[in-house]
Amino acid sequence: MKKVTAIIPCYNEAQGIAAVVKSFPRRQLKKHGYLLEVLVVDNNSTDGTAAAAEAAGARVVYEPQKGKGNAIRTGFKSLSPDTDYVVMLDGDDTYRPQEAVRLLEPLSSGFCNVIIGSRLGGRISDGSMKTLNRLGNWTYSHLVRYAFRVNVTDVLTGYFAWTKEVVDELQPHLRSQGFAIEMEMITKMARLGHEIYSVPISYHSRAGTSSLRPVQDGMRILFMFVKSLAWKPADLSLPAKPAPRGLADVPRRFVMTFGEKIGTKEED
DSSP states (O other), X not given: OEEEEEEEEESSOTTTHHHHHHTSOHHHHHHTTEEEEEEEEEXXXXXXXXXXXXXXXXXXXXXXXXXXXXXXXXXXXXOOTTXXXXXXXXXXXXXXXXXXXXXXXXXXXXXXXXXXXXXXXXXXXXXXXXXXXXXXXXXXXXXXXXXXXXXXXXXXXXXXEEEHHHHHHXXXXXXXXXXXXXXXXXXXXXXXXXXXXXXXEEXXXXXXXXXXXXXXXXXXXXXXXXXXXXXXXXXXXXXXXXXXXTTTTOOHHHHHHHHHHXXXXXXX
């Protein structure tokens, strides 16, 4: 049996977290040879998220510094040593845990070692994604496909699956504190030489209130994209995918100036 750890980063998701934890298809996962552990990262919630998650059967760890990036990094550091695969999804009940098997199959079959769940390539329920968010996601996805040569269709998704080895390699390189974390993970995995593919998923209206700030967080995501163009692994022995000519040589002065203009110091 292979162990799957599902990480759920949460900030004030008491309305949806119990449903998410309980909705994992444990019998189906076991039938496919997976043992499941659900790990909820409580990102300093004030609404009883941790208690609701524990009551639903999750292991809960605490991250006091707010920000999705902080919560995800804590989740990565809290993985049990016997984990084989890692799944991540949000705790607001927008993603369906029942679809986790779809993300795990390409990993277990050896097709690749990173899978993202694509909302844009799947089924989005009415009213669950605003037009501005859909347009921004479509634009960022095309930029990443061109600049980093990865076959992804939804770079702002919150539904991922990795082999544990990829998470262990990626985790020390992550710096983003907030919602730019998905952009950072995908672009840095591309630079580390990992093949990333998408599978279609469904996306539904969230439970509770979102803490995403579309304009401000959108600018932080853009800055992370620009910054990642010039990023290389600190260990030069690691394989790094070159960017297309003209994109790999973005002057650091431009990146720093752009970051200062939009106030992204915490993403450094």
